[in-house]
Amino acid sequence: MVAKVEKNKNQKWLETSAKHVAPTNARCFDIVAERAEGAYLWDVNGTRYIDFGMGIAVNNVGHCHPEVVKAAKNQIDKFIHGAMVTSHVPLIELSKKLAEIAPEKLDTVFLNNTGGEAIDAAIKFARFVTQRPNIIAFTGAFHGRTLLATALTTAKSYYREGYEPLPSGIYHVPYPYCYRCPVKQEPNHCKLECFELLEKTLQHQVKPNTVAAIIMEPVLGEGGYVVPATGYKKQNGYMERLRELCDKYGIMLIFDEVQTGFGRTGKWFACEHWDIVPDALVVAKGIASGFPLAGVISRKELMEKWSAGRHGSTYGGNPVSCSAALASIKVIEDDNLLDNARVMGNMLVDRFNEMKKKYPVIGEVRGLGLMIGVELIDKHGMPDGKALLQLVNECFKRNLLLLDCGSHDHVIRFVPPLNVTKEQLEEALAIFEAGLKELD
Numbered sequence: 001m002v003a004k005v006e007k008n009k010n011q012k013w014l015e016t017s018a019k020h021v022a023p024t025n026a027r028c029f030d031i032v033a034e035r036a037e038g039a040y041l042w043d044v045n046g047t048r049y050i051d052f053g054m055g056i057a058v059n060n061v062g063h064c065h066p067e068v069v070k071a072a073k074n075q076i077d078k079f080i081h082g083a084m085v086t087s088h089v090p091l092i093e094l095s096k097k098l099a100e101i102a103p104e105k106l107d108t109v110f111l112n113n114t115g116g117e118a119i120d121a122a123i124k125f126a127r128f129v130t131q132r133p134n135i136i137a138f139t140g141a142f143h144g145r146t147l148l149a150t151a152l153t154t155a156k157s158y159y160r161e162g163y164e165p166l167p168s169g170i171y172h173v174p175y176p177y178c179y180r181c182p183v184k185q186e187p188n189h190c191k192l193e194c195f196e197l198l199e200k201t202l203q204h205q206v207k208p209n210t211v212a213a214i215i216m217e218p219v220l221g222e223g224g225y226v227v228p229a230t231g232y233k234k235q236n237g238y239m240e241r242l243r244e245l246c247d248k249y250g251i252m253l254i255f256d257e258v259q260t261g262f263g264r265t266g267k268w269f270a271c272e273h274w275d276i277v278p279d280a281l282v283v284a285k286g287i288a289s290g291f292p293l294a295g296v297i298s299r300k301e302l303m304e305k306w307s308a309g310r311h312g313s314t315y316g317g318n319p320v321s322c323s324a325a326l327a328s329i330k331v332i333e334d335d336n337l338l339d340n341a342r343v344m345g346n347m348l349v350d351r352f353n354e355m356k357k358k359y360p361v362i363g364e365v366r367g368l369g370l371m372i373g374v375e376l377i378d379k380h381g382m383p384d385g386k387a388l389l390q391l392v393n394e395c396f397k398r399n400l401l402l403l404d405c406g407s408h409d410h411v412i413r414f415v416p417p418l419n420v421t422k423e424q425l426e427e428a429l430a431i432f433e434a435g436l437k438e439l440d
Contacts, residue, residue: 009044028053028403029396036063039417039424041401050428052416053403057221057259057371060286061331062417068289071327075320083314090322097329098297101268103277108303111295112316115258115284116144118294119215121311122282123148125296126213126252129305134206136198136214136251138175140223140407143215143256152215155222156407171206173198175220176229176238179364179375188230195241208249213280214242218270221259224406225373225413227366239274252279252302258294259371262286263332263418266342266369273368288325292318337418341369344420348372351429359436361387372414375406383410387439394435400428 013032031043039062041051051063061068075090082088095109110125112118123135135152137143142155151166153159160166176194178187183194202208218239220226230237236244246253255278260270264286271278279302284294292315332338349365352374356362361384363377376391378384385408392412395402405411416424 013044029401038062038065039420048399050400050424050431052414052428053401054415054417055290056285056403057264057415058285058290060262060264060418061289061328061335061337062419063290065289065328065331067331068324068327071323072291072320075323079319081315081318084312088319088322090319090326091317094317094322094325097326098283098295101329102281102297103269103271105277105299106281106297108300109295109297110303110306110311110316111293111322112313113292113294113318114144115256115282115294116146116149117313117316118258118282118284118296119143119149119152119256120146121313122215122254122280122296123152123213124311125280125298125302125306126254128310129302130212130250130252132210132212134169134171134211136171136173136201136206136211138216138220139172140175140177140220140226141215141217141256142222143217144258155405171201173201175223175226177220177224177226178229179226179366181229190229192229192238192241194229195238198242198245202249208251211249211251213252213254214246215254215256216242217256217260218274218276219260219265219368219371222405224375224411225367225371227368237274239271239276243276246279254278254280254282256282258282258284260368262328263338263341264369264371264415265367266338266345268338270368270371287328288321289328291321291324293321293325332418335419338369340420341418344416344422344425345369345372347422347425348414348429355433355436359439361436361439367414370414370416370418370420373405374412374414376410376412383408385409388412390439391432391435394438395431398431398434400431402432 010032033041034044035042039050040048042048098109099107110121112121137152139154143149143152148167150160150163151170154172174182174194174197185193228238255271257269261283280296280298282296287293352365356365361376363375365374367373376384376387388404388410392402403413405413
């Protein structure tokens with residue numbers, strides 16, 4: 001049964017919002033949420049929605065997990081805020097735990113509040129430690145909304161428009177996006193000619209010995225949920241070559257795992273799929289189940305060069321957020337959610353590929369774990385944002401919340417909670433296919 005969104009309570013609140021809430025921080029759906037639990041949320045009318053956006057990959061253990069709620073409430077009764085005046089137990093415990101689950105040798109943690117802030121921190125860290133000015137980022141990436149993060153971001157020109165001049169010393173190279181290969185090679189059967197574009201940038205635009213860091217999303221997020229190219233199976237893939245290049249020139253490799261971290265791809269961090277260890281790992285979103293927390297994880301030998309007072313954060317490592325993060329990590333461990341993300345993710349990919357055979361609008365299905373992208377195309381194989389908008393609206397009419405991504409808003413992303421059940425996936429898949437049938 002299709003649930004019609006009533007205008008009464010929702011409309012009343014939205015009218016008040018229009019008067020007082022800045023429109024720049026736009027929302028995806030014209031409903032006002034009142035409560036949420038697990039994979040579902042309810043608006044002020046009491047209408048239930050399946051939420052497969054999860055606050056943009058934040059609520060990895062679902063909305064309001066009872067263990068996370070309990071940990072946060074307990075901490076509120078003890079100690080809420082301390083800034084940099086003193087340390088506190090949750091900060092130390094969380095830093096120790098992050099060192100345990102992070103890739104090998106990443107054992108020292110700096111915490112702040114948001115992904116964008118953490119990106120800024122990572123770039124400042126790299127420049128300070130290497131004493132080099134320049135940064136290489138990837139076309140299609142999204143790294144945040146601060147001015148420095150905006151300069152790194154090229155998911156859409158829309159994010160940059162009106163903010164120029166942006167911080168300098170940043171160069172962009174094409175992301176290894178096989179389905180829309182930047183050098184027109186056959187996906188997974190090439191010699192990674194796309195990597196040569198990075199090497200040519202170092203030859204023609206910026207000297208390697210002036211590059212502090214290369215920053216990359218190990219799975220492209222806002223740019224389209226793209227998994228990097230591998231090339232021939234007998235050769236090193238793009239990620240392996242990137243690590244080798246950074247080692248060769250003394251460039252720090254920074255992985256932005258803001259969206260991919262904390263089990264989203266079926267491993268703690270996406271870089272583990274390639275056994276690649278970066279020099280710095282940027283984390284946020286899924287770390288604390290909706291409480292503001294983010295940070296940078298690196299090796300102690302590097303962090304010790306970032307001397308006291310060179311960077312800081314008033315609210316970073318807040319005791320309540322740290323307690324929520326510890327509880328979130330424990331839930332992922334205790335409930336084997338890394339395994340569930342892989343199993344449920346494989347199920348989703350299989351079902352979407354079955355739909356792909358029936359619906360030509362689906363161009364490609366891709367992803368890792370429960371970070372799945374479905375790219376929509378027109379009859380010419382071009383990105384079809386119009387079809388995506390219609391499909392998202394059809395799903396919304398049927399009480400399923402899905403988000404878009406991609407340069408033309410043409411990729412639907414599926415980011416359910418890591419503890420999603422088969423029954424919940426079946427419910428969502430039935431709605432998604434019903435929406436596909438309605439496309440023009």
